Amino acid sequence: MSEQLEDSIPSFISENIDAIIGAEQAANRRRSRSEVVYEFVGGFIGTLNFIVFQLIGVILWVVINAGLMPPIRPFDPFPFPILNQIIALEAVLITAFVLMKQNRMSKLADRRAHLDLQINLMTERETTKVIGMLLEIGEQLNIKHKVHDEESHQLSRSLIVETLIEAMHSKFPDR
Numbered sequence: 001m002s003e004q005l006e007d008s009i010p011s012f013i014s015e016n017i018d019a020i021i022g023a024e025q026a027a028n029r030r031r032s033r034s035e036v037v038y039e040f041v042g043g044f045i046g047t048l049n050f051i052v053f054q055l056i057g058v059i060l061w062v063v064i065n066a067g068l069m070p071p072i073r074p075f076d077p078f079p080f081p082i083l084n085q086i087i088a089l090e091a092v093l094i095t096a097f098v099l100m101k102q103n104r105m106s107k108l109a110d111r112r113a114h115l116d117l118q119i120n121l122m123t124e125r126e127t128t129k130v131i132g133m134l135l136e137i138g139e140q141l142n143i144k145h146k147v148h149d150e151e152s153h154q155l156s157r158s159l160i161v162e163t164l165i166e167a168m169h170s171k172f173p174d175r
Contacts, residue, residue, distance in 0.1 A: 027108065035104060042101030045094055058083070124159055132156040 031039070044050055061083050065074040076082040135156050 038097050038100040039104065041097045045097060058087075121161065128156060128158055 061076070062080065063069055064072050065076045065080060065083070066078065067074050131152060135152060
């Protein structure tokens with residue numbers, strides 16, 4: 001991060017960014033050898049370099065096996081059955097690598113979503129406490145009429161997560 005940008009944001013945000021980066025780096029260090037391999041392969045497959053490499057390989061194969069390179073004898077004549085088998089096998093392997101990478105990304109996304117949920121629940125609890133404290137301060141200062149409305153009272157009550165989950169599930173269209 002550039003120094004000018006770092007000076008323009010509060011220190012607690014920089015600390016949060018550092019904590020998130022640290023957590024991501026720790027997750028990367030915990031990867032198994034196979035996870036490192038399929039993430040590398042899955043990442044390479046989705047690049048322009050892979051497409052160029054693939055096209056050059058297929059074009060070279062066709063040129064050689066069409067007899068257009070006289071010093072090299074064709075070994076897979078038209079309709080190129082060996083090339084077809086190689087490409088079919090490659091398609092299966094590419095699919096497997098991409099799915100493995102997506103599975104790992106999905107697990108990471110689930111962990112992040114769980115962390116988000118925990119933070120949101122903690123924030124909700126803190127906000128409920130603050131609203132309750134403000135209502136009490138309003139009562140102490142005898143300014144009920146400006147602070148004590150129905151919505152404020154509802155917001156000052158603790159949220160029961162299970163009730164919220166049940167209400168949410170009852171409104172999903174798949175019920």
